[in-house]
Every structure is written in C-alpha cells, then in structure tokens.
Amino acid sequence: MTVQDKVLAALRATNGICDDCLSEVTGVTPRQRINAECRVLSSRKLVQRTIEDCTRCGRTKLVNRGGAAGAGYSAPRANHVRQVDGAKKERPWYWEGNVQSKIVEFLRASGCTVQSEADTARREQGKDIVARSLEGQLLWITVKGFPEKSKNTQARHWFAGALHDLARYRNEDKDALLAMGLPRGFRTYEGLIKRDEAVRRFLGYRVYWVGPDGSVNVEVLA
Numbered sequence: 001m002t003v004q005d006k007v008l009a010a011l012r013a014t015n016g017i018c019d020d021c022l023s024e025v026t027g028v029t030p031r032q033r034i035n036a037e038c039r040v041l042s043s044r045k046l047v048q049r050t051i052e053d054c055t056r057c058g059r060t061k062l063v064n065r066g067g068a069a070g071a072g073y074s075a076p077r078a079n080h081v082r083q084v085d086g087a088k089k090e091r092p093w094y095w096e097g098n099v100q101s102k103i104v105e106f107l108r109a110s111g112c113t114v115q116s117e118a119d120t121a122r123r124e125q126g127k128d129i130v131a132r133s134l135e136g137q138l139l140w141i142t143v144k145g146f147p148e149k150s151k152n153t154q155a156r157h158w159f160a161g162a163l164h165d166l167a168r169y170r171n172e173d174k175d176a177l178l179a180m181g182l183p184r185g186f187r188t189y190e191g192l193i194k195r196d197e198a199v200r201r202f203l204g205y206r207v208y209w210v211g212p213d214g215s216v217n218v219e220v221l222a
Contacts (some may be wrong), residue, residue, distance in 0.1 A: 003026070003028050003033060003034075003037045004037050004040070004041055006026040006027075006028060007022060007026060007028075007034065007037055007038060007041065007047070007064070007066075008041070008046065008047075008066055009026075010022055010025045010026050011047065011064060011065065011066030012066055013025075014055065014056060015055070015065050015066055016052070016054065016055040016063050016064070016065050017054050017055055017056045017057075017063060017064060018054040018056070018057065018059065018061040018062065018063050018064070019031055019034045019035045019038060019061075019062065019064070020057065020061075021054055021056040021057055022034045022038070022064060025056075038064050046066070047064050047065065047066055048064070048065045048066075049062055049063070049064055049065075050062070050063060050065070051063070053147065053154075057161050058144070058147075058154065058157050058158035058161050059096075059161075060095075060096060060097070092148070093183070093212050093214075094145050094146040094183035094186070094210075094212070095145045096143055096144060096145035097145070098145070098210075099143055099144070099145050099181055099182070099183050099210045100117060100118070100128055100129065100143040100181060101117075102210045102214050102216055103129060103141065103143065103181045103208045103210060103216060104117050104129060105214075105216075106208070106216035107129070107131050107139075110134075111134045112131045112132060112133055112134065112139065113131060113132040114129065114130075114131045115130045115131060115132065116129070116130045117129050117130075127140050127141070127142070127165075127169070128141055128142050128143040128181070129141035129143065129181070133177060137175075137176070137177050138173065138175070138176040138177065139176065139177040139178075139179065140169045140173075140176050140177070140178055140179070141178075141179040141180070141181050141208065142162045142165035142166060142169075142179075142180055142181070143180075143181035143182075144158045144159065144161070144162050144180070144181070144182055144189075145158075145183060146183050146186050146188075146189070151188070152188045155186065155188040155189060156188065156192065159188075159189060159192050162180050163196075163199065163203075166178050166180065166203050166205050167203065170203050170204070177206070178203060178204060178205040178206070179205055179206045179207065179208055180205055180206075180207050180208070181207075181208040181210065182207060182208070182209060182210070183209075183210050183211075183212075184209040184210060184211045184212075184217070185211065185212065193207060193219075197221070200221055201221060206218055206219060206220045206221075207219040
C-alpha cells in the first residue's frame with residue numbers, strides 16, 4: 001500500500017484530521033511526507049485541505065478531508081472553517097487564539113518573560129506558550145478554547161489532549177512549571193478540572209482561567 005493509499009484509507013475512517021494526526025494514524029513518518037502526499041492528493045482533488053478544528057486532536061490546523069464532491073467528501077462546517085487563501089474570520093472570545101493572547105498579556109503584566117507563543121491561526125506546532133517566571137523558572141502552558149459545535153463532547157476531547165500535552169511536558173522536564181489555559185464559564189471544563197485533582201497533583205499544573213472580559217485568574221492547588 002502506498003502512502004497515498006494509507007492517507008485515503010485513514011480519511012475514510014476518520015475524516016477531518018491534520019497532518020500530525022494522519023502521521024500517527026497511518027504510521028508514516030516523518031510528518032513532512034504526509035504533508036507532501038496530501039498536497040499531491042489535493043492537487044488531484046482527492047483531498048480537501050482547509051483550516052479548521054482537527055476532529056482528532058482538536059487544534060485549529062490545516063485539516064484534510066477525503067474525497068472530492070461526490071466521492072464521500074462533505075464540506076466542513078462554516079463556523080469552523082477559514083479557507084487557506086481566504087480572509088480571516090472573526091473568532092469568539094473563547095477561541096484558543098484569543099484565550100492564549102490574554103494569558104500572554106497577563107504574564108507580561110505580571111513580570112514574566114514570554115519567550116515564545118504559538119501562532120494558532122497559522123497552526124504552528126510546539127508549546128502554546130513558553131515563558132519564564134520572575135524567579136527564572138521555565139513555564140510551559142497548553143491552551144484550549146471552547147468548541148462551537150458538538151460542544152461538550154469535543155471539549156472533553158480537547159481537555160484530554162491538553163492533559164496529554166502536560167504529561168509529555170512533565171516527561172521532558174520534571175522541574176518546569178506546567179499550566180493549562182482555558183476559557184472560564186463553561187461547565188464542561190470546570191467540571192473536568194474539579195474531577196482531575198489527582199492528576200493535577202501528579203503533574204503539578206496550574207490553570208489560567210480567561211473570562212469573557214479578558215480577565216485572567218490563576219488557580220493553583222494548595
């Protein structure tokens with residue numbers, strides 16, 4: 001089976017996923033090979049590539065959907081999609097990029113040094129926020145917004161993805177400060193955080209809650 005065959009088979013099973021997830025599902029590495037093959041399939045109109053929320057990892061990325069019209073392709077939901085060559089679509093306050101920007105503003109106002117922040121709109125890979133505390137301690141933050149469709153189900157998937165990020169970060173550096181950034185006011189996230197206390201203590205992460213007014217509150221376990 002060729003790489004393109006593997007990609008199309010994976011998209012028939014799980015449509016609407018990013019290159020990173022396709023690489024994991026198909027076992028094809030490096031990821032750049034998936035990207036190259038998907039671009040070829042897109043030129044042949046066998047794959048549609050748009051910027052939207054990946055149905056597997058939940059991040060806003062360049063996502064692949066299998067099949068041209070009439071071959072099993074269903075158009076992405078309008079609320080999630082921005083065509084690659086289209087104008088930017090205005091996002092709600094609880095979109096991941098907006099939540100991230102408010103946390104960055106808060107960190108800088110608190111005297112932290114922000115070393116890098118992922119470009120969410122451009123699907124940049126890596127840690128969402130990398131910063132240094134006033135004491136010079138490394139701080140890694142994974143950020144999630146709240147979905148506009150299939151809200152509670154998708155939010156649980158995104159939360160699980162954030163926990164996976166933090167577990168990888170802890171494995172990477174046992175001394176780094178870890179945190180999760182979330183929009184406040186959504187019962188799904190608030191309930192998950194309450195039920196997650198044992199994991200929070202194990203990983204040692206804090207939560208940056210961002211409100212609709214742009215305010216940020218930090219929740220740290222005693």
